[in-house]
Amino acid sequence: xxxxxxxxxxxxxxxxxxxxxxxxxxxxxxxxxxxxxxxxxxxxxxxxxxxxxxxxxxxxxxxxxxxxxxxxxxxxxxxxxxxxxxxxxxxxxxxxxxxxxxxxxxxxxxxxxxxxxxxxxxxxxxxxxxxxxxxxxxxxxxxxxxxxxxxxxxxxxxxxxxxxxxxxxxxxxxxxxxxxxxxxxxxxxxxxxxxxxxxxxxxxxxxxxxxxxxxxxxxxxxxxxxxxxxx
Amino acid sequence: xxxxxxxxxxxxxxxxxxxxxxxxxxxxxxxxxxxxxxxxxxxxxxxxxxxxxxxxxxxxxxxxxxxxxxxxxxxxxxxxxxxxxxxxxxxxxxxxxxxxxxxxxxxxxxxxxxxxxxxxxxxxxxxxxxxxxxxxxxxxxxxxxxxxxxxxxxxxxxxxxxxxxxxxxxxxxxxxxxxxxxxxxxxxxxxxxxxxxxxxxxxxxxxxxxxxxxxxxxxxxxxxxxxxxxxxxxxxxxxxxxxxxxxxxxxxxxxxxxxxxxxxxxxxxxxxxxxxxxxxxxxxxxxxxxxxxxxxxxxxxxxxxxxxxxxxxxxxxxxxxxxxxxxxxxxxxxxxxxxxxxxxxxxxxxxxxxxxxxxxxxxxxxxxxxxxxxxxxxxxxxxxxxxxxxxxxxxxxxxxxxxxxxxxxxxxxxxxxxxxxxxxxxxxxxxxxxxxxxxxxxxxxxxxxxxxxxxxxxxxxxxxxxxxxxxxxxxxxxxxxxxxxxxxxx
Numbered sequence: 107x108x109x110x111x112x113x114x115x116x117x118x119x120x121x122x123x124x125x126x127x128x129x130x131x132x133x134x135x136x137x138x139x140x141x142x143x144x145x146x147x148x149x150x151x152x153x154x155x156x157x158x159x160x161x162x163x164x165x166x167x168x169x170x171x172x173x174x175x176x177x178x179x180x181x182x183x184x185x186x187x188x189x190x191x192x193x194x195x196x197x198x199x200x201x202x203x204x205x206x207x208x209x210x211x212x213x214x215x216x217x218x219x220x221x222x223x224x225x226x227x228x229x230x231x232x233x234x235x236x237x238x239x240x241x242x243x244x245x246x247x248x249x250x251x252x253x254x255x256x257x258x259x260x261x262x263x264x265x266x267x268x269x270x271x272x273x274x275x276x277x278x279x280x281x282x283x284x285x286x287x288x289x290x291x292x293x294x295x296x297x298x299x300x301x302x303x304x305x306x307x308x309x310x311x312x313x314x315x316x317x318x319x320x321x322x323x324x325x326x327x328x329x330x331x332x333x334x335x336x337x
Numbered sequence: 338x339x340x341x342x343x344x345x346x347x348x349x350x351x352x353x354x355x356x357x358x359x360x361x362x363x364x365x366x367x368x369x370x371x372x373x374x375x376x377x378x379x380x381x382x383x384x385x386x387x388x389x390x391x392x393x394x395x396x397x398x399x400x401x402x403x404x405x406x407x408x409x410x411x412x413x414x415x416x417x418x419x420x421x422x423x424x425x426x427x428x429x430x431x432x433x434x435x436x437x438x439x440x441x442x443x444x445x446x447x448x449x450x451x452x453x454x455x456x457x458x459x460x461x462x463x464x465x466x467x468x469x470x471x472x473x474x475x476x477x478x479x480x481x482x483x484x485x486x487x488x489x490x491x492x493x494x495x496x497x498x499x500x501x502x503x504x505x506x507x508x509x510x511x512x513x514x515x516x517x518x519x520x521x522x523x524x525x526x527x528x529x530x531x532x533x534x535x536x537x538x539x540x541x542x543x544x545x546x547x548x549x550x551x552x553x554x555x556x557x558x559x560x561x562x563x564x565x566x567x568x569x570x571x572x573x574x575x576x577x578x579x580x581x582x583x584x585x586x587x588x589x590x591x592x593x594x595x596x597x598x599x600x601x602x603x604x605x606x607x608x609x610x611x612x613x614x615x616x617x618x619x620x621x622x623x624x625x626x627x628x629x630x631x632x633x634x635x636x637x638x639x640x641x642x643x644x645x646x647x648x649x650x651x652x653x654x655x656x657x658x659x660x661x662x663x664x665x666x667x668x669x670x671x672x673x674x675x676x677x678x679x680x681x682x683x684x685x686x687x688x689x690x691x692x693x694x695x696x697x698x699x700x701x702x703x704x705x706x707x708x709x710x711x712x713x714x715x716x717x718x719x720x721x722x723x724x725x726x727x728x729x730x731x732x733x734x735x736x737x738x739x740x741x742x743x744x745x746x747x748x749x750x751x752x753x754x755x756x757x758x759x760x761x762x763x764x765x766x767x768x769x770x771x772x773x774x775x776x777x778x779x780x781x782x783x784x785x786x787x788x789x790x791x792x793x794x795x796x797x798x799x800x801x802x803x804x805x806x807x808x809x810x811x812x813x814x815x816x817x818x819x820x821x822x823x824x825x826x827x
Contacts, residue, residue: 306685
């Protein structure tokens with residue numbers, strides 16, 4: 107990360123169980139978390155302090171989460187919002203995104219996915235940094251203009267699709283990327299195939315990137331996704 | 338009619354309607370008759386009055402001109418006698434020579450000067466003197482000793498005496514009585530006939546209603562699959578029956594749907610939940626090292642993910658089948674979509690020694706919900722991946738014809754078994770060696786149907802399965818919906 111300030115989050119969730127484990131794992135991930143159990147508390151907290159991001163559950167006891175987000179936006183709170191919901195219909199997704207929420211996650215979700223999306227949001231928020239033309243992770247180098255990748259100076263023979271995949275992993279180096287993130291970002295699909303299509307792509311890519319005798323860079327986290335080693 | 342109580346219940350309805358209808362009918366007929374009766378009575382009276390006026394004029398003339406001598410009485414009575422024979426509607430009472438007409442000449446007071454008619458005329462004269470008389474205007478006269486009143490006209494002659502000519506109303510009354518009698522018998526006949534027709538018709542109609550009621554109560558109690566009887570007529574009762582049946586179709590399919598969902602939920606949730614629970618319990622138990630516990634926990638999480646996915650798809654399919662899917666449509670090029678999908682699936686396919694081939698006739702734009710369509714297409718490919726044995730080929734063809742995009746998936750695998758073929762798009766149907774939840778094709782079918790398309794599954798004659806998906810192309814529909822989509826995007 108470009109700077110070392112501790113990120114501050116506001117978690118708006120009424121169910122204690124979820125509140126507890128989210129708070130614990132967010133704190134574990136290095137965030138400072140304030141918790142609100144209902145919309146009113148959330149409103150007063152959010153107007154008193156500028157948070158880096160909000161995590162808002164839609165089913166609040168005193169009001170609809172979407173109404174809360176709308177009101178906060180109206181009050182000038184511009185922090186990105188990660189919406190959590192047990193509702194699953196597309197209509198709600200659209201509504202949520204349309205009304206200022208920046209990402210949407212349906213329950214149940216993988217904790218790693220939540221963290222990954224949160225990082226995404228925060229990064230988006232920090233700065234629309236000038237996109238680099240060159241990426242480097244350990245001895246893996248990607249030339250984004252020439253669309254060429256090399257490892258230890260040795261050119262890798264990647265298909266265009268594989269290059270895009272590797273680029274996405276490099277951009278998120280050190281962070282977990284889930285399968286659905288890959289499907290959405292690399293292939294532009296919001297699908298959940300019940301076959302291992304993504305794994306096979308990663309497997310192939312790994313065969314080219316992590317060749318014999320080299321330090322393996324692409325790591326699989328079972329049940330969650332993948333992570334490209336940072337150092 | 339099955340029982341006596343049914344009989345009475347049915348009758349009461351039919352009876353009531355028939356009685357009311359008959360009453361109204363009888364009332365109407367009576368009104369018509371009353372009008373007719375009045376008209377006939379007036380007409381007869383008008384004719385009698387015309388005759389009376391004519392005759393009295395003649396008689397007055399004769400009485401005036403005849404010299405008042407001995408012969409006067411004879412002349413006048415003969416003329417009166419003659420006139421009485423020309424009575425209109427002539428029908429005399431038997432026996433009595435002439436009681437239908439009388440002629441009377443009298444002074445203001447005293448006995449009658451001249452009398453022609455039955456009896457001595459005194460009673461008639463008394464009656465005339467008792468009533469107010471306007472000359473030249475016919476009037477009603479009731480005479481003591483006579484049952485039937487007379488119609489009388491009077492004229493005053495030069496010598497100061499009055500001449501009265503009376504005509505019995507017997508004939509008039511007889512005609513009217515005949516009329517009434519005939520009308521009454523005919524009226525009763527007509528009303529009875531009408532009653533019979535109304536009763537028959539209502540009974541028939543109510544019979545249908547009763548059949549519908551019986552069937553409906555039977556259905557309500559137990560058998561949701563039976564239907565109420567329909568008639569071929571396009572009347573209210575026929576419509577009622579057809580509407581009820583359509584409603585029952587929907588209810589039955591919803592109930593069936595509910596059963597399927599609960600069944601599949603019970604089945605598909607219980608075993609994985611048991612497995613998850615077991616794995617977590619083992620990983621908790623003492624004497625297990627963390628390296629041993631970890632894979633169990635990981636696989637429990639995997640299992641939970643699959644469950645979540647299953648739950649979501651189940652609900653999607655259920656919603657789609659209930660036509661409750663909310664579509665946020667945009668223009669999608671099927672050709673492009675298929676190419677990306679093949680790109681995504683190809684490594685996985687070749688891993689399993691499956692070949693995939695695309696023959697596309699170019700862009701095929703449809704107006705569809707992107708997320709749903711993506712999932713439908715990926716389900717089709719997942720399905721092939723799961724069911725095809727190694728070294729098979731999948732051929733995907735895409736073309737547009739008459740504003741319909743047709744996507745054909747063919748393979749040279751074992752094809753659909755008879756049982757899967759029959760219930761292909763039902764929930765929970767799995768191929769013999771399937772590992773999935775069998776929701777894939779049901780979801781595809783539901784999504785395609787929601788978009789106004791059709792999915793058909795068959796086996797190719799040369800072996801292998803063939804799935805054909807048709808979707809209406811995006812043309813005019815695109816324009817009218819651009820606005821809301823733009824708003825959503827913004």
